[in-house]
Amino acid sequence: MIHVIRWIFYMSGLMVFSFGITVTLKMQHLGVHPWDVLNVAMYEKVGLSIGSWAIIFSIVLIIVSWILDKSYIKIGTFLNAILVGAFVDLFLWLDFLPNASHAWTDILIIIIGIIIMGIGGGLYNSAEVGAGPRDGFMLSISDKTGASVGKVRIITETLVLIIGLILGGPVFVITFIFTFVQSPIFAFSFEKFKKVIAFIQSRHIKRQYSRSSA
Numbered sequence: 001m002i003h004v005i006r007w008i009f010y011m012s013g014l015m016v017f018s019f020g021i022t023v024t025l026k027m028q029h030l031g032v033h034p035w036d037v038l039n040v041a042m043y044e045k046v047g048l049s050i051g052s053w054a055i056i057f058s059i060v061l062i063i064v065s066w067i068l069d070k071s072y073i074k075i076g077t078f079l080n081a082i083l084v085g086a087f088v089d090l091f092l093w094l095d096f097l098p099n100a101s102h103a104w105t106d107i108l109i110i111i112i113g114i115i116i117m118g119i120g121g122g123l124y125n126s127a128e129v130g131a132g133p134r135d136g137f138m139l140s141i142s143d144k145t146g147a148s149v150g151k152v153r154i155i156t157e158t159l160v161l162i163i164g165l166i167l168g169g170p171v172f173v174i175t176f177i178f179t180f181v182q183s184p185i186f187a188f189s190f191e192k193f194k195k196v197i198a199f200i201q202s203r204h205i206k207r208q209y210s211r212s213s214a
Contacts, residue, residue, distance in 0.1 A: 002197075002200065002201045005197060005200050005201075006127040006129055006197065007127065007129065009123055009124065009127040009197060010076060010079075010123075010124045010129050011083075011124075012123060012124075013120050013121070013122070013123030013124025013125070013126070013193075014079070014080060014083050014084055014087065014120070014124050015120070016116060016119060016120030016123055016124075017084065017116075017117055017120030017121050017123075017124060018083070018087030018088045018091065018120070019087070019091055019116060019120070020113045020114065020115070020118075020119075020120050021033075021036060021084070021088050021113070022087075022088050022091035022092055022097060023097060023109060023110070023112060023113030023116060024036065024110050024113035024117070024174075025040070025050065025088070025092065026098065026099060026100060026109070026113075027100050027106045027109050027110040027113065028040060028100075029100055029102065029170065029172065030106060030107065030110050030172050031170060031171055031172030031173055031176070031178075032169075032170055032174065032175060032178075033117075033175070033182075034157040034158075034160045034161035034164065034175065034178070035054070035057070035134065035157070036054075036169075037161055037164030037165065037169035037170060037171055037175060038057070038161075038163055038167070038169060039053040039057070039164075039169075040164070040169050041164045041165075041167035044168060045167055045168065049089050049092075050085075050088060050089065050092065051084075051085035051086055051087075051090075051092070052085060052089070053085075054085035054088060055081060055082055055084075055085035055086070058080070058081035058082075058084070058085070058132075058133035059133075061081075061134060061136070062077060062078065062081055062133050062136070062137075065133070065136040065137045065139075065140045068140040068141065068143070069139075069140040069143055069144070072131050072135075072136035072139050072140055073136060074129060074131070075129065075130055076124075076127070076129035076130025076131075077130040077131060077132065077133060078130075080124070080130065080132045080133060084132075111181065114174075114178060114181045114182050115181070115185055117182055117186075118181070118183070118185025118186040118188075118189060119185060119189045121182070121186045121189075121190070122185070122187070122189025122190035122191075122193055123189060123193050125186075125190050126189075126190050126193035126194045126197055127197070134156075137156075138152045138153050138156060141156070157179075161175065
């Protein structure tokens with residue numbers, strides 16, 4: 001039962017997270033997350049789709065993480081790599097989200113998108129069925145180098161941002177404040193959803209104990 005709950009949380013989180021990414025991509029003239037800067041740049045330079053590039057880079061990161069430390073790679077890691085990109089492409093294809101109007105409302109919409117990403121990230125990570133490709137990569141690099149995860153994240157995302165910028169990706173103000181908005185929301189929602197799962201698990205254990213004692 002609890003395994004089903006975890007997977008429901010995980011899949012729901014991936015969909016919510018991907019939806020948030022799609023919202024920010026529709027307002028990309030204000031800037032997007034460093035990894036999405038690179039995905040958009042490759043899409044515009046080479047072709048394929050934004051989601052396809054997200055999948056390609058995720059698989060590359062999984063391979064590196066697998067070589068460095070297999071412990072961070074689980075089934076959820078592979079699903080994350082494939083499904084986030086697939087969901088983003090699906091939402092973009094459905095084309096039901098508002099397009100940029102280049103008015104103040106764009107700022108509100110992209111902030112909502114960032115908040116949704118934070119909630120989605122907290123939701124799927126709370127299921128604890130596998131770190132995301134980027135998280136697993138940064139954790140494995142941190143373990144091998146002894147550098148803090150925060151430092152590895154800053155260095156990695158800065159390099160990704162520079163490459164994306166050189167390739168012509170959408171970098172603007174929001175790109176630089178992305179982490180400051182998303183990270184606290186992610187941390188808050190992650191703890192809250194973990195408590196929900198723990199509560200459900202404890203209720204399930206008590207119910208099983210009551211049945212076995214009857």
